[in-house]
Amino acid sequence: MSGDRPATARAAIGSTPAGAILEVAGLTRRFGGVIAVNDVSFGIVAGTVTGLIGPNGSGKSTLFRLISAEMPAHSGEVRLRGQPITRRSASEVNRLGLGRTFQLSRLYPAMTATENLVAVTRGEAKHALERAAASLDFVGLTAVADEFAANLSYGQQKLLEFARVLVNDPDVILLDEPFAGVNPVMEERMVAHIHALRDRGKTFLITDHEIRLIMALCSRLIVLDHGELLADGDPATVRADARVIDAYFGT
Amino acid sequence: MAGPLIADQRAAARGQRIYAMLLAVTAGVIMVIPAFGSNYTKTFVMQGLMSCALAGSWNLISGFTGYVSFGHAAFFGIGSYAAGIAIVHGGIPAPLAIAIAGAAAAAVGLTFGYPALRLRGPYFAVGMLGVAEAIRVAVTVAEPVTGGGKGLVLPPEDVLDAAYYAMLAVVTTTVLVTYRVATLPVGLRLLAIREDEVAAEMNGIQVTRLKLGAFAVSALFAGLAGGIYAWQISYIDPGTVFAGSLTVRAIAMTMLGGQGTVFGPVVGSILLSGISEALWTRFPFIHTALSGVLIVAIVLFLPGGITQFLQNRGWIPRSRRL
Ligand SMILES: Nc1ncnc2c1ncn2[C@@H]1O[C@H](COP(=O)(O)OP(=O)(O)OP(=O)(O)O)[C@@H](O)[C@H]1O
Numbered sequence A: 001m002s003g004d005r006p007a008t009a010r011a012a013i014g015s016t017p018a019g020a021i022l023e024v025a026g027l028t029r030r031f032g033g034v035i036a037v038n039d040v041s042f043g044i045v046a047g048t049v050t051g052l053i054g055p056n057g058s059g060k061s062t063l064f065r066l067i068s069a070e071m072p073a074h075s076g077e078v079r080l081r082g083q084p085i086t087r088r089s090a091s092e093v094n095r096l097g098l099g100r101t102f103q104l105s106r107l108y109p110a111m112t113a114t115e116n117l118v119a120v121t122r123g124e125a126k127h128a129l130e131r132a133a134a135s136l137d138f139v140g141l142t143a144v145a146d147e148f149a150a151n152l153s154y155g156q157q158k159l160l161e162f163a164r165v166l167v168n169d170p171d172v173i174l175l176d177e178p179f180a181g182v183n184p185v186m187e188e189r190m191v192a193h194i195h196a197l198r199d200r201g202k203t204f205l206i207t208d209h210e211i212r213l214i215m216a217l218c219s220r221l222i223v224l225d226h227g228e229l230l231a232d233g234d235p236a237t238v239r240a241d242a243r244v245i246d247a248y249f250g251t
Numbered sequence B: 001m002a003g004p005l006i007a008d009q010r011a012a013a014r015g016q017r018i019y020a021m022l023l024a025v026t027a028g029v030i031m032v033i034p035a036f037g038s039n040y041t042k043t044f045v046m047q048g049l050m051s052c053a054l055a056g057s058w059n060l061i062s063g064f065t066g067y068v069s070f071g072h073a074a075f076f077g078i079g080s081y082a083a084g085i086a087i088v089h090g091g092i093p094a095p096l097a098i099a100i101a102g103a104a105a106a107a108v109g110l111t112f113g114y115p116a117l118r119l120r121g122p123y124f125a126v127g128m129l130g131v132a133e134a135i136r137v138a139v140t141v142a143e144p145v146t147g148g149g150k151g152l153v154l155p156p157e158d159v160l161d162a163a164y165y166a167m168l169a170v171v172t173t174t175v176l177v178t179y180r181v182a183t184l185p186v187g188l189r190l191l192a193i194r195e196d197e198v199a200a201e202m203n204g205i206q207v208t209r210l211k212l213g214a215f216a217v218s219a220l221f222a223g224l225a226g227g228i229y230a231w232q233i234s235y236i237d238p239g240t241v242f243a244g245s246l247t248v249r250a251i252a253m254t255m256l257g258g259q260g261t262v263f264g265p266v267v268g269s270i271l272l273s274g275i276s277e278a279l280w281t282r283f284p285f286i287h288t289a290l291s292g293v294l295i296v297a298i299v300l301f302l303p304g305g306i307t308q309f310l311q312n313r314g315w316i317p318r319s320r321r322l
């Protein structure tokens, strides 16, 4: 087998393990003439961290937007715990336990860090402040709790967005380039946080161009190229896949 | 940056007390005016209360969710006509007619809000302007019921004092509801819609439901104010109760005081009523233009209004949206 790496990677393409918590089946989205996501299928298992990589414009963010119901797919289906969520509104999808961040942070700029979290916290209002404080503490932003989000640094904004996703304790978490602009110390802390959450059963799908971090974080890599699934498998195998090297890593 | 210094917090708490005291004194003066004031004073303050109700009502939808409506006068006009028609054609007692005015405006708000709130930014603002204009035309055309362009005459009654207190009650309720909203997570959810609707939706905020709810409550208060106005003035016509200047004043007052805050519309309407009263006698013609100029000036120099100005100086706490 090891002599035929591309075949190995290809054999696994679109694999949907039994009991996958998140499944994507035949998902397609066009923008005019561009097919941003082209017939993509895969499933991911609860309690794992999966990396979604690929060149700029390969459709990673679009795939996130389709999964989180920010925009409708032209065809295909998304299932969460086996239940189709394709026709649901984005807020329903979030309430079903799927949270995401944005490639460019989308905070509520004129609200404080704490307010950014309290605004979205579900459950009893009287616990909202405590939970917001705990979430801020988790990402190390307690010192700027009362600062307006607009005044936070780029990296702090990334962390605040991460905290905002976590505050409702979702089961599946999609992170779109969480490490862009985050300093090495924070990077390490985020990797540790993600692993800690994974050990508590949380499921992650993460895109990033920081391949070193992606390799360290993920037990599986999915590669997109021109909207199509190019490879899918364990990081070492995918890293060595000739087609992936050709399309993404270069030589 | 560390959290605010303790000295800052003390200053802010003191500032907040002064602010609250000024508002309480104003409220006290307004309460006793009918007992001492002349009819002129009463009419002037009543006019201010009406503006304040409209500003507070506009603030609930536009200040909090950022859905800036240029057609808010529609709900005032609907309230005026609903009460007027109920009184003239139905012989319904005024208090009930005013309740009907509020309900009618809220119902129209829900009906038009459902499609209109799908529009964003300037499209919503202009869409609401269109809605207001369409309703004004419909009221003008429905002459047998509304009296058309000639207006609707209500049985004249001397109800200035009663209407005064009724308007005060509407203002107070608007402020209390806004306070309740602003101090619960729902207020932050509305603000989150204003700040970034997509990010609000993506984080599970039920955006459509909240926008519609805020819009209906906002319309309700504008409708109540319109109903009380019709009852007191006993003559309404489409040009007056659907006037765009009503909307412009409400926007100017709210922006001056601070959008999306509890007391912003109150502070703004006190200041602007006072200023325009002072100018009115001397320069009647620039009076309406003043509101427009003021809006531009606020947007340029004081985008968060007086409230944010005070917050930025640390005179009132920034975390509390008063
Ligand atoms: N709203 C849109 N309108 C038109 N085209 C779009 C839109 N969003 C994405 N695209 C196109 O779809 C393709 C995929 O874009 P996408 O943002 O998903 O890529 P990506 O893999 O996230 O890239 P990056 O690594 O640079 O973030 C690109 O060709 C892009 O130009």
Ligand SMILES: [Mg+2]
Residues within 6 Å of the ligand: A060, A061, A062, A103, A176
């Ligand atoms: Mg992207």
